[in-house]
Amino acid sequence: MASHLRLHVAAPPPPLLHHHRLRLPRPPKLTLLSSPAPAYSPLRPLRHRALSPAPLRASVDRAEEGSDGEGEGLVGEDSAVFRLGDQRVLSWAYFSGILAVVLYALNVLWIDPNTGFGTSFLDAVGSISDSHEVVLLLLTIIFAVAHSGLASFRETGEKIIGERAYRVLFAGLSLPLAVSTIVYFINHRYDGIQLWQVQGVPGVHELVWLSSFISFLFLYPSTFNLLEVAAVDKPKLHMWETGIMRITRHPQFVGQVIWCLAHTLWMGNSVAVAASVGLIGHHAFGVWNGDRRLASRYGEAFEVLKKRTSVMPFAAIVDGRQKLPADYYKEFIRLPYITITALTVGAYFAHPLMQASSYKLPW
Numbered sequence: 001m002a003s004h005l006r007l008h009v010a011a012p013p014p015p016l017l018h019h020h021r022l023r024l025p026r027p028p029k030l031t032l033l034s035s036p037a038p039a040y041s042p043l044r045p046l047r048h049r050a051l052s053p054a055p056l057r058a059s060v061d062r063a064e065e066g067s068d069g070e071g072e073g074l075v076g077e078d079s080a081v082f083r084l085g086d087q088r089v090l091s092w093a094y095f096s097g098i099l100a101v102v103l104y105a106l107n108v109l110w111i112d113p114n115t116g117f118g119t120s121f122l123d124a125v126g127s128i129s130d131s132h133e134v135v136l137l138l139l140t141i142i143f144a145v146a147h148s149g150l151a152s153f154r155e156t157g158e159k160i161i162g163e164r165a166y167r168v169l170f171a172g173l174s175l176p177l178a179v180s181t182i183v184y185f186i187n188h189r190y191d192g193i194q195l196w197q198v199q200g201v202p203g204v205h206e207l208v209w210l211s212s213f214i215s216f217l218f219l220y221p222s223t224f225n226l227l228e229v230a231a232v233d234k235p236k237l238h239m240w241e242t243g244i245m246r247i248t249r250h251p252q253f254v255g256q257v258i259w260c261l262a263h264t265l266w267m268g269n270s271v272a273v274a275a276s277v278g279l280i281g282h283h284a285f286g287v288w289n290g291d292r293r294l295a296s297r298y299g300e301a302f303e304v305l306k307k308r309t310s311v312m313p314f315a316a317i318v319d320g321r322q323k324l325p326a327d328y329y330k331e332f333i334r335l336p337y338i339t340i341t342a343l344t345v346g347a348y349f350a351h352p353l354m355q356a357s358s359y360k361l362p363w
Helices: 053-066 090-113 120-126 134-153 154-161 163-188 202-220 251-265 270-298 300-307 335-349 352-361
Strands: none
Touching: 053 251, 053 270, 090 134, 090 163, 120 134, 134 154, 134 163, 134 270, 154 163, 163 270, 202 251, 202 335, 251 270, 270 300, 335 352
């Protein structure tokens, strides 16, 4: 049962003043603190309110009482919520400006062979081996170390330089390495040893397309707040609980596995296998590391969420630990999911443009 702490410390009224007919009204009682203040004061700002024992205990208690998964027992956040009335035009203007600056800087400082460091980086990694499989694995490992390493030290780093500055550092290192790995994969995806060939088998193309589409619905709902991704809003470590999280606690891992299996089936060569091994390994580590970070940040509340969710898709639903609300489908009829769906379809039709852009680079 949630408990509520109320402090009503009334300051004594000042003595009445008598001057002919002038009489001051008695001041109302104020909830001010007179000396000395108790250890806990609602007037004192809380820097870590989410971790204070009383609210966290109350939240966990409510979750255990209403653990049917139907909203009132949530200990995590309602994911993909987008209220138009809460949006500010200025924030999205900042987002658009930041995105333009980032893309321009990425092109000048990394992608453009004449001015960027990307080609020299690829040449250095490529000099280690003549095998495209080995080079691709090395690129994936380098990206994984930078990405997961910075994520692991996020709490400490944010205390030193702040949330927004750390997000800029995180993106500034991760984004160029991700672009290098993706472009190298596109340019050399058919350079490996052919292990099987099923592209002419009826139904395989449709299966691969459908699997890829589903994989993106899992892959990118973790970035529900684009303003935080661009550091317009202060970045936070969220513990989502609704929507896709009811199906699997780690949708990025599941989406990456689906994508890798679909593309490996379609290409059927050793480069695709190498890419899948690296990406699935990286995301498997992310499962463990993500749970560790959430447990460190949210403590007992995360343990409650962990008990009623699963890594394996639908496992918690099947064994009864996750009971879906009657209107569960409404958790997907939200702008972020609709946007992901539109971008996924657009990315499919943009494949020729993506490939043509990659082929222009000597990577």
